[in-house]
Amino acid sequence: MAESGNPTANTPPSPTADGGDLAAEVVILGGGLAGLSMAAALATAGVPVVCIDQDSPDRQADDGFDIRTTAIAYASMKVLEGAGVWKHMVDKAGPMLDIRIADQFSPLFVHYDHTELAVDGQHRPFGWILDNKDMRRALFARVAELPGLIHLAPAKATAITRNRSGASVKLADGRVVRAKLVIGADGRKSLAREGAGIKVRRWSYDQSAIICTIHHSEPNKGIAVEHFMPNGPFAVLPMTENRCSIIWSEKRSLVQTYLDLPDDQFIEELSRRSGGYLGEITLATRREAWPLSVLLAERFIAERLALIGEAAHAIHPIAGQGLNLGLRDVAALAEVIVDAHRLGLDVGGPEVLARFQRWRRFDTVLLAAVCDGLVHLFSNNIPPIRLARDLGMGLVNRLPPVKRFFMKHAMGIVGDLPRMIRGQPL
Amino acid sequence: MTATAGTTPTTPAPASTPGANKVGASTVDPADVARFSAIAAEWWDPTGKFRPLHRLNPLRLTYIRDAVCQRLGRDPLAPSPLNGLRVVDIGCGGGLLSEPFARMGASVVGVDASEKNIKTAATHAAESGATVDYRATTAESLAASGERFDVVLAMEVIEHVADVNLFVQSCADLLAPGGVLFLATLNRTPKSFAMAIVGAEYVLRWLPRGTHNWRQFLRPSELTAAVRAHGLNMRHLTGVTYNPLTDEFKLNARDLGVNYMGWAERV
Numbered sequence: 001m002a003e004s005g006n007p008t009a010n011t012p013p014s015p016t017a018d019g020g021d022l023a024a025e026v027v028i029l030g031g032g033l034a035g036l037s038m039a040a041a042l043a044t045a046g047v048p049v050v051c052i053d054q055d056s057p058d059r060q061a062d063d064g065f066d067i068r069t070t071a072i073a074y075a076s077m078k079v080l081e082g083a084g085v086w087k088h089m090v091d092k093a094g095p096m097l098d099i100r101i102a103d104q105f106s107p108l109f110v111h112y113d114h115t116e117l118a119v120d121g122q123h124r125p126f127g128w129i130l131d132n133k134d135m136r137r138a139l140f141a142r143v144a145e146l147p148g149l150i151h152l153a154p155a156k157a158t159a160i161t162r163n164r165s166g167a168s169v170k171l172a173d174g175r176v177v178r179a180k181l182v183i184g185a186d187g188r189k190s191l192a193r194e195g196a197g198i199k200v201r202r203w204s205y206d207q208s209a210i211i212c213t214i215h216h217s218e219p220n221k222g223i224a225v226e227h228f229m230p231n232g233p234f235a236v237l238p239m240t241e242n243r244c245s246i247i248w249s250e251k252r253s254l255v256q257t258y259l260d261l262p263d264d265q266f267i268e269e270l271s272r273r274s275g276g277y278l279g280e281i282t283l284a285t286r287r288e289a290w291p292l293s294v295l296l297a298e299r300f301i302a303e304r305l306a307l308i309g310e311a312a313h314a315i316h317p318i319a320g321q322g323l324n325l326g327l328r329d330v331a332a333l334a335e336v337i338v339d340a341h342r343l344g345l346d347v348g349g350p351e352v353l354a355r356f357q358r359w360r361r362f363d364t365v366l367l368a369a370v371c372d373g374l375v376h377l378f379s380n381n382i383p384p385i386r387l388a389r390d391l392g393m394g395l396v397n398r399l400p401p402v403k404r405f406f407m408k409h410a411m412g413i414v415g416d417l418p419r420m421i422r423g424q425p426l
Numbered sequence: 427m428t429a430t431a432g433t434t435p436t437t438p439a440p441a442s443t444p445g446a447n448k449v450g451a452s453t454v455d456p457a458d459v460a461r462f463s464a465i466a467a468e469w470w471d472p473t474g475k476f477r478p479l480h481r482l483n484p485l486r487l488t489y490i491r492d493a494v495c496q497r498l499g500r501d502p503l504a505p506s507p508l509n510g511l512r513v514v515d516i517g518c519g520g521g522l523l524s525e526p527f528a529r530m531g532a533s534v535v536g537v538d539a540s541e542k543n544i545k546t547a548a549t550h551a552a553e554s555g556a557t558v559d560y561r562a563t564t565a566e567s568l569a570a571s572g573e574r575f576d577v578v579l580a581m582e583v584i585e586h587v588a589d590v591n592l593f594v595q596s597c598a599d600l601l602a603p604g605g606v607l608f609l610a611t612l613n614r615t616p617k618s619f620a621m622a623i624v625g626a627e628y629v630l631r632w633l634p635r636g637t638h639n640w641r642q643f644l645r646p647s648e649l650t651a652a653v654r655a656h657g658l659n660m661r662h663l664t665g666v667t668y669n670p671l672t673d674e675f676k677l678n679a680r681d682l683g684v685n686y687m688g689w690a691e692r693v
Contacts, residue, residue, distance in 0.1 A: 046504075046505040164467065165553045165554055166554075339484075340484075342491075342502075342503065342507075342530075343484055343487040343488060343491065343526055343530070344487070344525065344526030344527060344528065344529030344530040345483070345484065345487070345526055345529075346554070349472060350472050350473065351472050351480065425503075
């Protein structure tokens with residue numbers, strides 16, 4: 001056969017450089033959790049990719065850069081595993097084995113125990129909680145393993161040009177990155193989205209989330225607690241090393257008061273809300289408040305552009321689905337890109353992008369609406385509504401098939417699943 | 427001249443290539459480039475007049491890639507699965523098959539009798555950065571020149587040729603030892619008349635009227651006999667069916683009533 005003896009046969013293609021300018025199949029704006037996961041998924045499957053981030057890795061991996069935590073649902077773990085990232089973070093991730101959802105201090109609560117459901121033939125955690133900082137470090141470790149991924153950080157994108165035949169991103173230092181597709185993973189104030197003139201719908205809640213991480217003397221046993229309080233949900237999420245992550249949604253007008261409390265009084269409030277099962281509590285991080293608002297892009301695609309993560313959607317964190325939604329974007333977009341790339345088709349072509357948008361937008365709008373409904377259902381004290389939700393919770397507990405469906409939903413394994421979520425290679 | 431950038435042959439063509447008409451000679455008129463660029467945009471618009479071909483393309487690319495990889499012992503999921511293989515795309519049109527095969531690693535010669543198609547395809551390859559050797563010639567001339575290929579593609583073209591026997595002979599001659607010939611065409615059945623002529627040309631207006639002459643369609647038995655007459659064996663045939671509700675083409679081994687394709691190799 002006409003093997004032409006090309007020595008580069010079957011080595012993964014890499015982005016190419018030409019006098020400082022770069023060329024790849026895909027260029028990603030934003031190297032946050034969604035953006036770098038996207039880059040790792042593509043490079044793992046042999047698609048040359050450049051990821052541009054304005055912050056340097058050193059700064060991002062620093063303890064004080066981001067004190068937030070991330071909930072990784074079972075489905076998201078599968079995506080990270082497929083992208084080769086999970087192995088770098090599994091030791092830092094606290095498994096969620098048991099979810100208890102209660103309406104204020106009502107005796108009725110929904111209890112999801114991971115041993116009630118078998119997935120892939122075994123009992124698996126619903127998800128894992130870890131520090132954003134540890135996930136960033138895992139992503140950087142993966143980047144170092146992938147020659148087909150060029151991580152430009154710190155670097156600033158100043159202009160994006162897209163047309164029928166290709167796209168390019170101009171950097172502040174004058175260099176240009178050329179590609180077939182631009183992925184906007186550059187957050188709520190996405191330059192990629194705004195540059196394409198894609199409008200967003202926004203609405204905000206009269207709530208902010210007070211967040212911090214605590215140390216506790218008693219083991220958390222992998223129990224996650226979510227109490228629906230009149231002013232917003234209060235969540236305690238199990239982490240490693242006898243720590244829990246606190247997500248305390250509160251009326252905006254009261255937030256500053258709680259932030260300003262002396263540590264001992266703040267801990268007193270936490271203990272009262274969490275129910276005392278954790279023993280002695282101390283603060284492991286500072287306290288921060290994040291306003292809760294929702295954003296949904298009208299379209300997730302434009303010519304040679306796809307939006308993922310918070311550039312496309314930011315939802316209420318009530319169900320802990322923010323990054324999980326972003327990682328579902330990653331799984332779906334990586335699949336349509338890799339399918340096209342393997343056939344030598346244009347990865348930024350309209351058919352490829354339309355497939356991504358059909359797949360993702362319905363799911364996203366639905367979840368945003370459900371979370372919005374939950375917030376309004378639970379954040380009030382009107383007696384008939386309270387009775388209805390208590391009855392609803394009691395019913396869920398008594399109907400095993402309904403309960404198993406909700407449990408699978410919490411794990412993210414419901415619907416038309418991308419290959420990565422099903423645990424198959426891309 | 428930018429229009430020449432993507433047309434450099436990856437393998438040197440033999441000195442005697444009758445009819446080979448390389449585009450990209452240094453005298454290309456800029457007005458020509460603009461004109462062919464506009465035509466290329468039509469060919470490559472997935473929502474435009476070649477929409478059916480774009481809808482069909484992933485399916486037939488997958489079919490051909492997987493069969494070639496299976497036959498020649500390659501991994502279809504590798505980064506450049508067809509690396510180093512010589513492929514000729516007969517009746518390449520705007521290059522909808524040639525470019526993807528080039529990106530899958532093959533050295534591709536795109537052949538079309540129409541000079542306009544060749545210029546269009548070459549212009550697009552230059553724009554997209556694909557490397558394809560486009561030539562305005564025929565399968566017969568190319569075969570006569572002595573060039574040989576690992577993969578010969580004759581997709582949706584045999585129903586347009588004047589002499590089926592001569593065409594199949596040329597395709598057979600173009601095969602290198604161990605090479606594979608892919609053929610796709612339309613069956614001559616009442617259903618294909620209803621769908622390909624009445625449906626596609628008159629009702630849906632997918633194709634200009636007169637694109638196809640139903641009498642020139644080949645039954646699978648006729649295609650099999652034609653390749654056998656030139657020492658080839660039809661190793662696989664499958665139907666390709668269109669579902670108007672999902673707007674998707676699918677392989678269907680049991681329905682060869684309208685579109686079908688398959689591959690043959692030397693006995």
